[in-house]
Amino acid sequence: MTSKNKINEDLANERRKCNFNIEEVTYILDGGKEKTLQRKKIEDVALNGGASVDDIPEEYLSARERYENAIRKSCIYTNIVKNEVLEITGIENYGSPVLRRTGDAFFKDISPFMLHLGMFVPSIIGQCTAEQQATWLPRALDMKIIGAYAQTELGHGTFIRGLETTATYDPETEEFVLHSPTITSYKWWAGGLGRTANHCTVVAQLYTQGKCHGTHLFIVQIRDLETHMPLPGVKVGEIGPRMGFNTADNGFLGFNNYRIPRMNMMMKNAQVLKDGTYVKAARHGKLTYGTMVFVRVTLVGEASFNLAKAVTIAVRYSAVRRQSELRPGSIEPQILDYPTQQHKLFICIATAHAFQLTASWLWNTFTAVQAEMKKGNVDTLPELHALSSCLKALSTSDATAYIEQCRFACGGHGYMLSSNLPFLYAFVVATRTYEGDYTVLLLQTARFLVKAWEQAESGKVVTPTVAYLNRHFTTNGKMIWDNSPEGIIRVFQSVAAGKISLCVRSIRNRITSGMDHEDAWLMTTVQLVNAAEAHCRSVILHTYWNEIVRLTKHSSDNVKTVLNQLVMLYLTYWALERTGDLLRYSTISENDIDLLQRQYEELLVKIRPNAVGLVDAFDIRDEILQSTLGSYDGRVYERLMEEVQKNPLNKEPVDPSFHKYLKPLMKSKI
Numbered sequence: 097m098t099s100k101n102k103i104n105e106d107l108a109n110e111r112r113k114c115n116f117n118i119e120e121v122t123y124i125l126d127g128g129k130e131k132t133l134q135r136k137k138i139e140d141v142a143l144n145g146g147a148s149v150d151d152i153p154e155e156y157l158s159a160r161e162r163y164e165n166a167i168r169k170s171c172i173y174t175n176i177v178k179n180e181v182l183e184i185t186g187i188e189n190y191g192s193p194v195l196r197r198t199g200d201a202f203f204k205d206i207s208p209f210m211l212h213l214g215m216f217v218p219s220i221i222g223q224c225t226a227e228q229q230a231t232w233l234p235r236a237l238d239m240k241i242i243g244a245y246a247q248t249e250l251g252h253g254t255f256i257r258g259l260e261t262t263a264t265y266d267p268e269t270e271e272f273v274l275h276s277p278t279i280t281s282y283k284w285w286a287g288g289l290g291r292t293a294n295h296c297t298v299v300a301q302l303y304t305q306g307k308c309h310g311t312h313l314f315i316v317q318i319r320d321l322e323t324h325m326p327l328p329g330v331k332v333g334e335i336g337p338r339m340g341f342n343t344a345d346n347g348f349l350g351f352n353n354y355r356i357p358r359m360n361m362m363m364k365n366a367q368v369l370k371d372g373t374y375v376k377a378a379r380h381g382k383l384t385y386g387t388m389v390f391v392r393v394t395l396v397g398e399a400s401f402n403l404a405k406a407v408t409i410a411v412r413y414s415a416v417r418r419q420s421e422l423r424p425g426s427i428e429p430q431i432l433d434y435p436t437q438q439h440k441l442f443i444c445i446a447t448a449h450a451f452q453l454t455a456s457w458l459w460n461t462f463t464a465v466q467a468e469m470k471k472g473n474v475d476t477l478p479e480l481h482a483l484s485s486c487l488k489a490l491s492t493s494d495a496t497a498y499i500e501q502c503r504f505a506c507g508g509h510g511y512m513l514s515s516n517l518p519f520l521y522a523f524v525v526a527t528r529t530y531e532g533d534y535t536v537l538l539l540q541t542a543r544f545l546v547k548a549w550e551q552a553e554s555g556k557v558v559t560p561t562v563a564y565l566n567r568h569f570t571t572n573g574k575m576i577w578d579n580s581p582e583g584i585i586r587v588f589q590s591v592a593a594g595k596i597s598l599c600v601r602s603i604r605n606r607i608t609s610g611m612d613h614e615d616a617w618l619m620t621t622v623q624l625v626n627a628a629e630a631h632c633r634s635v636i637l638h639t640y641w642n643e644i645v646r647l648t649k650h651s652s653d654n655v656k657t658v659l660n661q662l663v664m665l666y667l668t669y670w671a672l673e674r675t676g677d678l679l680r681y682s683t684i685s686e687n688d689i690d691l692l693q694r695q696y697e698e699l700l701v702k703i704r705p706n707a708v709g710l711v712d713a714f715d716i717r718d719e720i721l722q723s724t725l726g727s728y729d730g731r732v733y734e735r736l737m738e739e740v741q742k743n744p745l746n747k748e749p750v751d752p753s754f755h756k757y758l759k760p761l762m763k764s765k766i
């Protein structure tokens with residue numbers, strides 16, 4: 097064995113200690129053995145040519161070089177996908193999470209094609225008629241046209257109804273005239289728009305026959321397909337450096353009375369006829385927001401995957417890193433042996449599991465709602481919107497905090513870009529804002545919760561995710577504390593019910609004392625966000641526990657044990673985080689809290705020997721992790737030194753700036 101492929105001895109020891117079948121856990125997380133085998137096959141095809149095709153790491157490049165390099169790699173990857181991967185998986189898997197995952201081997205930051213696959217293509221699928229799909233989809237999937245999703249404007253992101261771009265129908269020519277009437281109406285932020293896209297989905301206020309019908313979606317060509325020049329009437333460019341997303345060429349876009357054919361309005365849910373007659377969406381007023389719902393659903397899985405990457409890096413590093421001494425003269429312990437380090441990291445492993453299983457469950461819910469909507473039934477859409485909103489908000493917010501915790505857990509080396517942790521953080525922190533800001537989305541869930549509360553109050557049976565509200569009206573007093581998983585979940589549901597109840601009371605009291613409904617709601621929004629967070633927490637706890645019970649029914653004993661330890665750690669962790677709520681809404685005592693704390697610390701000890709095995713079970717290839725600290729072999733220090741060789745600053749022993757500036761300064765007299 098050469099030193100290049102030798103496994104670090106501490107990491108090798110950890111793997112010897114692991115007492116469960118790692119593959120079995122991988123299968124559970126992937127959704128079954130077949131899915132794991134399929135993923136591995138795709139990864140082999142996509143990555144075995146050597147994915148990391150950068151001679152100089154992208155962080156050393158200028159903005160121009162970085163963008164060009166990102167385009168170069170996007171094209172390499174797209175060709176691999178088109179020519180090799182889709183042969184195995186079929187075209188319907190374009191844009192699947194596996195391809196998204198494999199793509200990470202090519203980019204530390206982000207591909208300029210991400211929004212094409214992540215939002216432009218889904219908007220064609222979700223918002224176009226079959227005829228329109230036949231026109232656009234094959235060209236988009238084959239990358240003959242490259243798109244972006246241009247909704248947000250300089251002046252408005254959250255409040256979609258406030259968007260200012262107009263699309264006015266002209267029946268004479270059967271065209272829409274797109275126009276940006278103000279500076280604040282300029283599209284701003286759309287990924288891939290600045291330099292890459294030649295088409296985009298544009299969200300604009302639709303005017304026909306002198307009436308505004310609110311925001312609708314349009315497919316708009318913005319650049320010439322041969323020359324890539326912006327078309328006359330289109331002003332487009334890149335918005336400038338930002339925190340992360342620096343290879344995504346986020347762009348701005350304005351229109352000067354720019355004409356597009358009538359059939360470029362995405363007409364699945366509402367139409368404008370040739371004569372300008374507007375035909376309203378028959379089923380639900382918010383179906384044009386469908387692409388956002390789809391992306392919110394996928395973002396829960398994104399949060400899980402990125403957290404899994406971060407904790408894989410941090411746990412492996414913590415097994416390799418030794419620091420301090422427990423007793424004078426004793427061997428320095430692996431930092432993973434410190435309970436405080438375990439406290440930082442094991443919750444991250446458990447959270448990645450919780451989010452992965454919740455993401456799969458949410459995806460199933462999403463596809464079930466889609467199937468119902470195809471039959472014309474939109475009754476389940478409000479619950480899906482409430483669920484996808486709060487799960488997107490919480491998963492991205494928790495993942496952000498825990499990825500940062502993983503970085504802290506790696507000490508100084510966690511700040512190195514080559515650890516990949518800063519990139520992961522910058523990528524994930526944006527997910528908390530884009531596709532609906534954290535607070536705004538929780539307030540959407542709160543609207544649903546208050547309505548569900550009112551239904552339960554009037555004796556109606558409410559939908560499953562809020563069924564605990566029906567129970568709230570049939571039980572008296574505080575929920576009895578019970579330290580079983582089901583007991584903890586019930587208490588969390590009581591906390592949510594209690595908080596929603598307080599919100600309803602506050603709103604009613606405020607209205608009674610003279611406020612109108614809008615002000616009463618506004619004054620209660622701090623509590624409403626809190627209640628929606630509590631509801632979402634209970635949904636995650638419940639889903640995680642239920643899914644583990646279901647998925648480990650036929651598992652080997654040791655797998656059952658370790659996955660149970662993790663889910664118990666998760667439940668106990670959150671119970672301890674929320675002791676204030678538990679004291680308020682349940683009969684938990686000081687003694688019960690002491691017992692919870694002890695239980696938590698014992699779980700850390702039990703999980704410790706399997707920690708490396710657990711992160712190995714995420715099965716994330718080194719090419720995808722792209723981390724000096726987190727590779728499978730644990731050659732942390734060697735990789736850090738190897739990376740230093742790639743630093744262009746080290747190419748010459750003396751920097752030219754020495755002769756230009758430093759030396760004159762040193763020679764100058766005071």
Ligand SMILES: CC/C=C\C/C=C\C/C=C\C/C=C\CC/C=C/C(=O)SCCNC(=O)CCNC(=O)[C@H](O)C(C)(C)COP(=O)(O)OP(=O)(O)OC[C@H]1O[C@@H](n2cnc3c(N)ncnc32)[C@H](O)[C@@H]1OP(=O)(O)O
Binds near residue numbers: 193255287385
């Ligand atoms: C290879 C694979 C590639 C990729 C995959 C991997 C990763 C992920 C993919 C891509 C992501 C990558 C990068 C993304 C980059 C970012 C993109 C963007 O950010 S795009 C822009 C997103 N913008 C937003 O999310 C804006 C947020 N704002 C809103 O959603 C709305 O304005 C808001 C809901 C806040 C308010 O809307 P409004 O019309 O004012 O409604 P109101 O509050 O009055 O509510 C009325 C009524 O409607 C209900 N409702 C609202 N929204 C929905 C909905 N979406 N569905 C159903 N119902 C909805 C609302 O609850 C209310 O109902 P009630 O009256 O209470 O009954």
Ligand SMILES: Cc1cc2nc3c(=O)[nH]c(=O)nc-3n(C[C@H](O)[C@H](O)[C@H](O)COP(=O)(O)OP(=O)(O)OC[C@H]3O[C@@H](n4cnc5c(N)ncnc54)[C@H](O)[C@@H]3O)c2cc1C
Binds near residue numbers: 341346
């Ligand atoms: C990296 C990145 C990529 C993006 N990519 C795209 C893209 O491809 N396409 C696209 O169209 N957009 C994109 N966006 C835009 C993104 O969707 C918006 O920035 C996001 O929806 C937030 O909207 P905003 O910027 O208007 O924030 P604001 O709404 O201005 O939020 C500012 C603050 O006001 C608060 N706030 C706003 N409204 C309310 C309310 N009603 N109640 C309480 N508090 C409120 C928020 O909580 C927040 O604290 C991207 C953004 C980022 C950061």
